[in-house]
Amino acid sequence: MIDLRLLRDNPDLVRTSQLARGAQPALVDELQDLDVTRRAAIVAADAKRAEQKAFGRTIGKASKEERPGLLEQGKALAAQVDELEAAEKAAEAALVAAHKAIPNVIADAPPGGEDDFVVLREVGRPTTFDFPVRDHAEIGELLGAIDTVRGAKVSGARFYFLRGVGAQLQLAMLNLAISRALANGFTPMIPPVLVKPETMDGTGYLGEHSSEVYHLPADDLYLVGTSEVPIAAYHSQEIIDLAAGPVRYAGWSSCFRREAGSYGKDTKGIIRVHQFDKVEMFVFCKPEDAAAEHERLVAFEEEMLGLMEIPYRVIDVAAGDLGVSAARKFDSEAWVPSQQAYRELTSTSNCTTFQARRLNIRYRDEDGKPQTAATLNGTLATTRWIVAILENHQQADGSVRIPAALQPFMGGLTELTPV
Structure with missing residues (x-):
């Protein structure tokens, strides 16, 4: 609030x-x-x-x-x-x-809607090929890495299996993300993915986003769409110690989204799905430190995208496209060759004191008086990254080059080859 x-x-x-x-x-x-x-x-x-x-x-x-x-x-x-x-x-x-009912007050976000973002920078040139480009779904099928047909058979539309090198690739990416988070002072967490209504409401996801959330009525619990939710509530009703600086967590979890209203959009492959895994950065800090911390989160995300060796751009998201809790949000979008377009891979939001006020999370100022903390969140790696990795590193014979940073997590493999 x-x-x-x-x-x-x-x-x-x-x-x-x-x-x-x-x-x-x-x-x-x-x-x-x-x-x-x-x-x-x-x-x-x-x-x-x-x-x-x-x-x-x-x-x-x-x-x-x-x-x-x-x-x-x-x-x-x-x-x-x-x-x-x-x-x-x-x-x-x-x-x-x-x-x-009042969303967070924006902080320097450009006005407008979904298409009114401002491009802050582009890193790398869009990947080009001298052979017909395959999309990630076709590449994943050639590698025996992605199976959406059986995913739909077992669970319905927008579900999938990652198998073989597909599962290895996701684990490699997420493990690399955790290792980078540890190197940058984050405490890793594996949080619960079912939360109480007050937790979901406290983070701002039961207002205009309630149609996106899976609810289990028999238990009155919600499946989270991001580990931001349980980690934000981790210190609810507490006074936390920020004397030594921000408190930073990196949560690894499965995430669940109903994708309500997305009928007909991105139905092929794993761009827009109901379940995925993600490493999410989450920060508690003093309000005056939030803007600088926001820039740090963007830098961490860009470091990971650089390690994936994929071209990307960073955008300043327009006010009308912000979530209820966000005062400002930066998205990093990777180039997807089959679509000849940039698609979102990471998102980092400065929620100022909005969530912490709802969840009653405070710290003591220099005079010892309790004050409301600020919260921030940002994606460090997620399943959707597989799309950009497969498409940007594809080769003419259907194989895929593995970025050097992922190779130690792939048992030394340097490329993925069709089965």
Whole structure:
């Protein structure tokens, strides 16, 4: 949630953010009104409780003759307190609902929608070939690495098997990601992938993204679409120690997404699927350190993409394409030769204090006072990378050259050959 003090001090900033996102600025006015109503309800309830407490002392000092009448007055006063407390609770509930409806305030993100991103840099030239280009699905079939036919037979559309060198390639990539994370001060984690509603809601995934989430009603648990969710909640309701600098985790997990609304998009291969594996970086830091930490996460992602030896570009995602929690997001997109286009491989978001405020994650400032922490997340490797690796390193005979950085994790193999 956004900081209500920001809303009170600078409502126009929040309205401007809403407009840049293509969201409703009227929600800001509604939240302002409810904030005033809630504060008035608190004052009224507090005043009546104080009156009730003082009146209780009067009863204690009253004579036997006065007591019955005073007790009747006390009952009436208690009823008024109950009524005002109910109004206070209703005002609080309405405020929370309106508060959650406002996404994070953007931080320098370009305005506009999905197509209004800004290209920050391009690294490497798009790969070209002197033979007919195969897409990753065809290459994966030649290598015996990807089996979408049996994936669909067993589980339905957008499921697949990685087998043989396909499974090896994913494990190699994710193990390399963990090794790089360790080298850069991250603590590796394997988190649970089923979480409680308050965890999913706390990270901002039960609002406009709820249609993307798998829910298990019998247990009231949610399958996560990213390990960002359980790791964000790892320190919920805690005061964490940031005196020595940011706390950094790297979570390896399977991830699950319903891909609602993507009917007909990327139906071939493993670009858009319901289940995949990912190593996700997650950071808790002081708010003033968040922007610099965001740049560090992008640098870590670019280091990994460089090790994959694939051309890519980094874009500044437009406000209307940001998730609810993100104030700013950078995507790294790899060149996919069969599509003659760049496709997203990594994404890193600065969520400022938005998630931590929902999850009540704080740290102590220099004066020892609790303050809300900032959170950031970023992809270090995921299943989709196999698409870019296979297509950019394909050879005329159907074999695929393995990037040098992955070879030690592939038992020394230097290329994958058709079966």
